[in-house]
Structures are given as structure tokens and as C-alpha cells.
Amino acid sequence: MSPTVPPPLSSRGGDEDRLIDEGVTPFCSNPALGARPAPTPHNALSSECGGRIDRTDLLTCRARADHRFTVITGDPGLSLENEPMPQDTRVLDPYGDTIDWNSIWIARKLRHLAIPGYREGDGFFQQKSNVLRFFSRRTEPNPRVQQQLARLQPPRGVRVLDIGAGPGNLTVPLAERGCHVVAVEPAAPMREMLSENAARAGVEVEVVPSAWEDVDPATLGGSFDLVIASFSLTMVDIRAALEKMHGACDGEVHLYWFFTPPPWGRVLRALWPEVHGAEYHYEPMAGCLVNVLLQMGVFPTVEPAFMGGVHNYGTLDEVVDEFAHRMNRRDRTHDGVIRDGLLRLLRREEDGSLVLDHPAWHAHVWWDTREQLIRPEFNPVY
Ligand SMILES: C[S@@+](CC[C@H](N)C(=O)[O-])C[C@H]1O[C@@H](n2cnc3c(N)ncnc32)[C@H](O)[C@@H]1O
Numbered sequence: 001m002s003p004t005v006p007p008p009l010s011s012r013g014g015d016e017d018r019l020i021d022e023g024v025t026p027f028c029s030n031p032a033l034g035a036r037p038a039p040t041p042h043n044a045l046s047s048e049c050g051g052r053i054d055r056t057d058l059l060t061c062r063a064r065a066d067h068r069f070t071v072i073t074g075d076p077g078l079s080l081e082n083e084p085m086p087q088d089t090r091v092l093d094p095y096g097d098t099i100d101w102n103s104i105w106i107a108r109k110l111r112h113l114a115i116p117g118y119r120e121g122d123g124f125f126q127q128k129s130n131v132l133r134f135f136s137r138r139t140e141p142n143p144r145v146q147q148q149l150a151r152l153q154p155p156r157g158v159r160v161l162d163i164g165a166g167p168g169n170l171t172v173p174l175a176e177r178g179c180h181v182v183a184v185e186p187a188a189p190m191r192e193m194l195s196e197n198a199a200r201a202g203v204e205v206e207v208v209p210s211a212w213e214d215v216d217p218a219t220l221g222g223s224f225d226l227v228i229a230s231f232s233l234t235m236v237d238i239r240a241a242l243e244k245m246h247g248a249c250d251g252e253v254h255l256y257w258f259f260t261p262p263p264w265g266r267v268l269r270a271l272w273p274e275v276h277g278a279e280y281h282y283e284p285m286a287g288c289l290v291n292v293l294l295q296m297g298v299f300p301t302v303e304p305a306f307m308g309g310v311h312n313y314g315t316l317d318e319v320v321d322e323f324a325h326r327m328n329r330r331d332r333t334h335d336g337v338i339r340d341g342l343l344r345l346l347r348r349e350e351d352g353s354l355v356l357d358h359p360a361w362h363a364h365v366w367w368d369t370r371e372q373l374i375r376p377e378f379n380p381v382y
Contacts, residue, residue, distance in 0.1 A: 095382075096382050097381075097382075099382070100295070101288055101291035101292045101294075101295050102237070102238060102239040102292050102295070104284065104288055104291075105238045105239075105284040105288050105289070105292055106236055106237060106238075108281070108282070108283060108284035108288065109234075109235075109236045109238075109283060109284055110236065111281045112281050112282065112283045112284075113236075115272070115276070115278060115279070115280055115281055116276050116277065116278040117272070117275070117276035117278065117327075117328050118328065142169060144307075144362075145169045145170060145173070147305070148170060148230065148256065148364075149170070149173055149174070151364070152174075152226070152228075152254065154174065154177070154179055154225065154226050156177065156178030156179070157178060157179070157180070158179050158180070158225035158226055158251075159179070159180050159182070159222070159223075159224045159225050159226070160174050160179045160180065160181045160182070160224060160225065160226045160227075160228065161181075161182050161184065161220065161224040161226070161227045161228065161245075161248060161249070162174070162181055162182070162183045162184065162228050162230075163184045163212045163227065163228065163229040163232055163245065164184065164185065164212070164229055164230065164231070164232020164233075164234075165181075165183035165184065165185045165190070165194055165205075165207075165232075166185065166187075166190050166193075166194070166232070167190055167193035167194050167197055168183065168193070168194040168197045168198055168205065169230075170228060170230055171183045171194065171198070171205055172194075172197050172198055172201050172203060172205070175198065175201070175203035175204065175205050176201055176203055179226075180206075181205050181206070182205075182206045182207075182208060182220055182221075182224070183205050183206065183207045183208065184207075184208045184210060184211075184212055184215055185207060185208070185209065186209065186210055186211040188209070191207055191209060194207065195207070208220070211235075212229070212232075212235060212241055212244065212245075213235055213237075213240070213241060215244075217244060217247060217248040220248065223248060223249060223250040224248055224249050224250070224251065225249075225250065225251035225252075226249070226251055226252055226254065227245045227248055227249040227251075227252070227253045227254070228253075228254045228255075228256075229245065229253075229254075229255050229256070230254075230255075230256040231256055231257065233255065233257050233289070238284075238289065238292055239292050239295075239296065242292065242293065242296065242298075243296070243374060246296075246298070246369050246374055249369045250369060250370065251368065251369065251370065252366055252367070252368050252369070253366060253367055253369060254364065254365075254366040255289065255363075255364070255365040255366065256362060256363070256364055256365075257285065257286045257289055257362070257363055257365065258283070258285045258286060258360075258361075258362060258363070259285060259286045259287070259304055259361035259362060259363040260285065260359070260360050260361045261282050261285070261360070262307075262360055263311040263356050263358045263360055264323075264326055265282060266345075266356070266358050267323060267326075267341075267342070267345055267346075267356065268280050268323075268326060268327060269282070270341060270344075270345055271323070271327060271337070271338060271341040271342075271345075272327065274337045274341060275327050275329055275334045275337055275338065276327075276328075285363075286302070286362075286363030286365060289363070289365060290302055290363075290365060291382070293365070293367070294380045295376065295379055295380070296374050296375075296376055297372075297373065297374055297375030297376050297377065297378035297379075298367055298372050298374060299367070299372065300365045300366060300367040301365070301366055301367065302363055302364070302365050303363070303364040303365075303366075304361050304362070304363055304364075305361065305362045305363070305364060306359070306360075306361055307360040307361060307362055308359075308360065309357065309358070309359040309360075310355050310356070310357055310358075311355060311356045311358060311360075312349075312353055312354075312355050313346060313353065313354045313355065313356060314353055314354070315352055315353060315354070316339065316342065316343070316348075316352075316354060319342050319346070319354050320335055320338050320339050320342060323338050323342065324338055342354065
């Protein structure tokens with residue numbers, strides 16, 4: 001029997017396709033990276049990685065029993081700690097028994113953050129122009145958010161923590177439905193848009209102006225019935241972030257993240273070498289996230305969502321402009337390179353618009369903290 005594949009959403013309009021694209025920032029928007037307080041042993045690496053690791057040749061990232069991390073690079077001088085190079089674990093451990101998935105997440109995240117040209121300027125959503133460009137005020141319903149809300153359906157009066165609330169795509173409708181929402185959002189332009197959207201809807205939202213890594217849950221006024229992190233998993237030490245979410249919740253934790261690279265990620269990967277002279281590395285995705293949870297002893301429900309196989313990007317000029325910003329291009333001379341690259345990667349429809357053939361999947365990963373405890377000793381066999 002052939003597998004059932006959802007139909008391509010090829011007939012979708014440009015706006016709807018932008019909604020797919022807005023899943024997550026392609027750039028690190030965490031202002032706290034590089035400006036953290038003194039690291040505790042648990043978050044030593046995530047704190048240190050901010051400004052210092054700028055090499056893409058990370059080979060291995062190992063976790064020690066006390067949860068401190070050691071990044072081993074190809075150059076012994078670049079090791080964060082003076083650890084000897086590990087032996088080749090692929091030879092010693094062909095079954096992956098010693099894999100620490102949080103270390104895999106961290107290594108991928110660091111490699112992503114270290115992409116030359118990636119962190120130039122400020123964080124992506126720290127720039128108001130990007131927030132306006134990718135989250136412009138719209139009156140039409142956002143299909144992805146509608147889907148999330150239809151699935152969540154929290155009763156009135158519940159306490160919701162929305163981590164990485166952005167412009168309030170989920171926060172505002174949840175508050176309109178009678179939830180008491182606390183929104184964690186580190187980017188000032190996002191908070192500005194969130195406040196405007198909440199005011200327009202006539203709802204009150206409590207906003208915490210921090211990255212989740214820097215939030216002390218004890219200051220949030222008690223536990224939450226629902227904790228949501230929707231396309232905001234930029235945290236380097238994801239395990240520490242997940243443990244904190246679990247601890248803040250007396251109900252369900254819902255995460256939304258990529259299962260496969262998003263369409264725009266595919267374009268960035270193809271064009272980055274031509275613009276920045278270096279390879280573009282994807283962020284860690286939901287498969288890794290789920291394995292981190294399993295190694296915490298949390299067994300989540302994982303629901304895949306097909307995000308379409310064909311993505312409409314509007315006219316050539318619009319797409320060049322969009323990717324010039326997504327790529328942090330240094331000067332306008334790169335626009336020609338981006339234009340040529342887009343014409344290679346995308347195909348033109350009869351109306352002149354460009355489309356990208358690229359099947360993409362999101363993941364909805366959730367669990368009930370009342371039914372599951374963090375029990376690392378339940379380490380599953382892969
Ligand atoms: C792509 S937007 C998603 C907005 C909204 N959650 C949604 O689903 O539409 C990601 C948001 O997460 C925020 N963010 C990124 N890293 C974060 C972190 N470490 N802690 C809290 N928020 C973060 C960004 O500033 C941005 O506003």
C-alpha cells in the first residue's frame with residue numbers, strides 16, 4: 001500500500017504561505033546570548049557559547065554526568081575545557097548507547113549560531129523592520145495558529161505560559177478566550193507589537209521581557225495549567241529549558257517545532273555559500289527534541305503536521321527582498337547573486353509568481369506533567 005501523503009497546498013495564496021514561513025526566526029533572536037550572568041555549572045556551555053564560539057568545525061559535544069558540557073573542536077586550542085579528544089565513539093558504540101541527545105542538540109545549535117554572517121547586526125527579531133516584515137498586522141486568520149488553538153482548546157480561566165509569544169499570535173486569542181496568559185518575550189519590537197495587538201483585542205496580558213533561560217519561574221506567580229513554546233526553541237541547553245517548563249507546569253506542556261527544514265531554510269542553505277562564503281547549517285529539529293525528552297524520562301505525544309509541498313513566494317522582486325533580509329546580506333551587490341539563485345531554485349508560475357517545491361513537516365510535541373515525572377534513569381533504548 002502506498003503511503004498517504006496530504007495534498008500539496010499549492011493553491012494557497014502568498015499570505016498563507018508566509019504564515020507557514022513564519023514558523024520560527026531563521027536568526028537567533030535571543031538578546032541574552034553573550035550577555036548572561038555568571039554561568040552555573042548546569043548552563044555553563046549555553047552561557048559561554050554566546051559570543052565566543054565562532055567556529056563551524058565542532059566535532060563532538062559531550063555531556064558529563066554532572067550535566068556540564070565539553071565542546072571538542074577540531075583544534076585542541078578551541079576546546080572550551082582542556083579535555084583530551086574523545087576516541088571515535090562510532091567505533092566503540094555502533095548502537096548509539098552512549099549518545100546524549102542534549103549534546104547533539106547543543107552541538108547543532110552552536111554550529112548554527114556560528115554560521116558566518118548569521119549573527120551580524122542584532123538578533124533577527126530585535127530589528128523592528130524584520131518584525132514588521134514577517135509579522136505585519138493582518139486581519140485574516142492565521143491557519144497554523146487556528147489549527148493550534150483548535151487543538152489546545154483550554155477552558156476559560158486557566159493559567160497559560162506562552163514562551164516566545166512573539167506578536168501574540170497565540171497569546172491574544174487565548175486571552176480573548178478567557179485564559180490568564182503570561183507571555184515571555186525577549187525581543188522589544190515583538191513586545192511592542194504584542195501590546196498593540198492585545199490592546200486592539202481589549203485583553204490584558206502579563207509580559208515578561210526575558211529569554212526563557214533567564215526567567216526564574218518562582219517569580220511567575222505560581223504554576224501554569226498550560227505551558228506553550230511555539231516555534232521559539234532557540235535555547236542552546238534545551239534540556240535545561242525543558243526541565244524548567246516541566247517544573248513550571250501543573251498540566252500540559254505543548255511544544256511546536258520543525259520536523260524537517262522549512263522552505264526558507266532550504267533556500268538559505270543553497271544560497272549562503274554564495275553570499276557569505278560559508279556553509280549554512282540547520283538547527284536541530286524535532287527528532288532530536290523528542291530524543292532529549294525520552295532521555296529525561298518524559299514520553300511525549302508526537303503529532304506531525306504537514307505544512308505543504310509547494311510554497312508560493314510572490315513576485316521575483318518580493319522574493320529577492322525577503323531573502324536579502326533573511327540572509328543578512330551585507331550589501332546590495334549580493335542581490336544579484338540572490339536573484340540568480342532564486343531563479344535556479346524556484347520555478348515561475350504563469351502569473352509570474354515564484355514557487356518552491358519543498359515538502360515540510362512541523363511537529364507538535366506534548367505531555368501532561370501530572371502523569372509524567374522527569375526520570376532520567378528511564379533512559380530508553382534506541
Ligand atoms: C517565530 S516567533 C513565534 C511567535 C509565536 N509563538 C507563534 O507561534 O506565532 C519566535 C519568538 O520566540 C522568541 N524567542 C526566541 N528565543 C527565545 C527564548 N530563548 N526565550 C523566549 N522567547 C524566545 C522570539 O523573540 C520570537 O518572538
